[in-house]
Amino acid sequence: MLILLVVFDIPFGRTFEFDNDEGINLMKAFLYWKGIPLYTETWNDQPPLLTVILSAWFNIVGSSVVATRLLILGFSILLIGSFYQILKDKLGRLPALLGSLFLMLSWSYAKLSVSVMIGLPSLALAVLSVYILTLYQRYHHKILLILSGGLLALSLQVKLFTVFLIPLVVLLILIPEQAIKKADQDKQNSLSSVIKKVALWLGSVAITYLAIGGLFNSIHYDQLWQSHVEDSIKNQYDATNGVPYLLSIIRNDLDLVGLAAIATLSLFLQRRWADLFPFAWFLTALLLLLNHRPIWYHHYLLLSIPLAWLAAYGVAIAVEFFRQAEWRDWMQSLNVKRIVIPGVALILMGVAIASIPAKIASPWGRPSSQWEIVEILEQHRDQTRWVFSDRPIIPFYAALPVPPEVAVLSNKRLAAGNFTYDNLLEVLQTYRPEQVVLARRTQEIKSHRGIYRFLRQNYTRTYAKAYSRSDPTAIAEHYLIKDLPQGS
Template identity: 45%
Template sequence: MPKLKNFLFHLLIIFLIAGFLLAIRFKPITQTFELDYDEGLNLIKTLLYSQGFSLYTQIWNDQPPLFTVLLSQWFTLFGESVFAARFLVMLFSALLLWCFFQIIRRDLGILPALVATLLLFTSWLYIRLSISVMIGIPSLSLAMLSIYFLTLYKERFHNSFIILSGGLLALSLQTKLFTIILLPLILFSILNFNLKAIQQKKLWFNPFVLWLGTLSVIYIIIGLSYQQFSNFDQLLQSHLNQPIEKELVNFNNINYLPRMMSQDYDYIFLALIGILAIFLKKRREGLFPLTWLGTSLLFILNHKPIWYHHYPLLAIPICWLAGYGVALLLDLLSKNFKSANIKKLIFPSLAVVLFIVLVVATPANPKGRPPNKLEAMQLVLKYKDSTHWVFTDRPIYAFYAGLRVPPEIAVMSYKRLHSRDLTSKELLAVLQKYRPEQIVLARWTGQIKSDSQLIAYINKNYSKTYTDEKGITEHYILSALKM
């Protein structure tokens, strides 16, 4: 019973964090049409999967399957809505923050852990990513839970902890593959601990093998269950065949990286103090976030293009290292405050003030891509009853209407189009195969209309019902519907 009560208490904390996120960003969560284009891609994949279409063999998908499957089950429980999907990501974010706090608390104490967690919460675009239907935060959340169970294992030597840790990182990798950068860090950490424990004669088995074996088995089982490996080219081709576009800042890593990190220069300063503290105090545990930061920097410098949703890979270790800086500063300050009562009051008070200032200073950043006018959405809804398929480069329109898009083009992303994985010829074939009753162009309009055969087919078989002033958003209906 005490263990159950403890588990329920921590579960309540996670829900309270998610509730707090909802409270401070209620308007963006409930009213923003689309926080990021990836929201529409993830939502429509889930809608199609829920209706019986299989990933990879029918639904084109360049990401691991776990989030789509989990979100589908979530929709079964709470209904298919953007809000429900965003709340699920908020829960993942709350879990990440809880794990982050617990890991640092066990090493540095409550106050450094609290400050580090507040810094992470208010780091550049973390809140926005926490309320967007994107897969980065869920993947990092599972990775942090894996690291948390690893810290528990090093304290208690329970086999279940090492198994849970390996299994959770497998789930993280099956959500988004970018957490693979943590694999060598964790393996080295286990190996280092393993050698010490064997020398002290505390181990009767090899946790290194058990952790890696658990990860491999679970990762392979999930991959086989969703035909992931039979269509592995979908996961690789669009990512590896990106043409370099030097005019875009995202491809200029050395320029874009400082731009991202400049948002949190104050946190970086505190992290530098933390790095100094790690070496001065000889805190070996601090080498993990330090190595994480170095690995992430190498990854981002060599990955093209880089996007803002890669930034948490840097923010987490920066704020973790900042926790060591806070611990050092508190240690120096405490020597000047002899009264225990003063220390008990002043430090928590400073943390509360810091939290309020950071939350107020952190903008909502609902810089999604809402339509300037709702005419296109209203037209999609107007013809909903006579529509089976919607051809669109922005599938959020179809999701809001509860309509399907051809599964071959569920993901019409920048990477897919620019890697030539999806060509105009293939788009024309989709139109001819499905004869969708509606077409909504709202993202790649110019690129799609630049193909003479494709636009000739559209003009011949469809009637344009709407175009905005900039000619970016256009709506068409099958000519037969107008008769």
């Protein structure tokens, strides 16, 4: 289902770039594939695991954008598959199918399923971790508990934003165990046994995380942590990037919000505390995002997954009501307590299903006019060792590396002051890249006097073209170093 949705709805093979992060992630993996290590040479503010996985993928398929997007699609299928299994085991097939469909059609999910970005793979591993934990709670094999912890550690080594799930999963372990303890006071279910299980899971998380960190030298506070919490980053984004932006995103899935709300109310009334795990996930993620800046559209995955999860519970409430033989008697007697919540759930389920056609729409992608620059880069590939570009996906398409110091030239890094245009000038002077491509911050970079002078003295501009109809100052430019023959 997901494959058909993507193939027929998203031109992932034709879209030049879905997001600037695609180019950053692809170029980091390309440099790592070429033997350039992360952190010590390639500046990197994210954990290493996806970069390592992409590099290994390049060994199989080559440095292909389309093939890499298919790999990300594989992570999306893993996420949906794990999500479906959790729901099916708990609620049955129909709520699981609809819940999975709600998630697939939630705002931006389809686009993120084929974008080379780190958020979805991290969440895929986290949801798989939760699914393995549910298997442990059914079969009580310790290896499943260890595997669940290890998978969450892998999730953290892709992107750290799933760290808030650790205390929630601990509660998920504790709540069922406490229920068992009340029913059976034998030694196996004693408090010490519960603590041992939590310790085993946490130990698996910690050992796996530290092992990967040590293996890939990713224990770097300044790059992994400090670059995300600098006050200077928050100051670069006004208040509209916070609550108003978050509400504007959630508004796209109001049908799910309504169904999730009625499900949450029902679960509270029934005191089904373990089943409130997705509500705890949603509430915690929401509070964290409300205090975070900047908020990016891909952060919405942190909310859409628990929303779809709770919406599936809403479906289950409506379906279960009409499966019971007594529902006609309840309707005739106007038993408000028994019919209001299922009735509202049924209406909201209908609204959610009716909203599906409107949600099937292609996501936006970047214009493909930059293929012209890719062709120019390829003409001089044999004579080129380094390319500087503020949009790294362009040299990636040409299979050419950028200096590792500037593979991650993101808004956040510039806002934090971790890299300045004075630093960029030093990189240009050190590497003297044979080709330079400006296609994102052209005017901003050229406004630096030192860089402008360096380009004029050492390079010939061979291409200049506006790439945005709405902004005539947005110009893509290509430069070739003067002492390099301009013929291929």
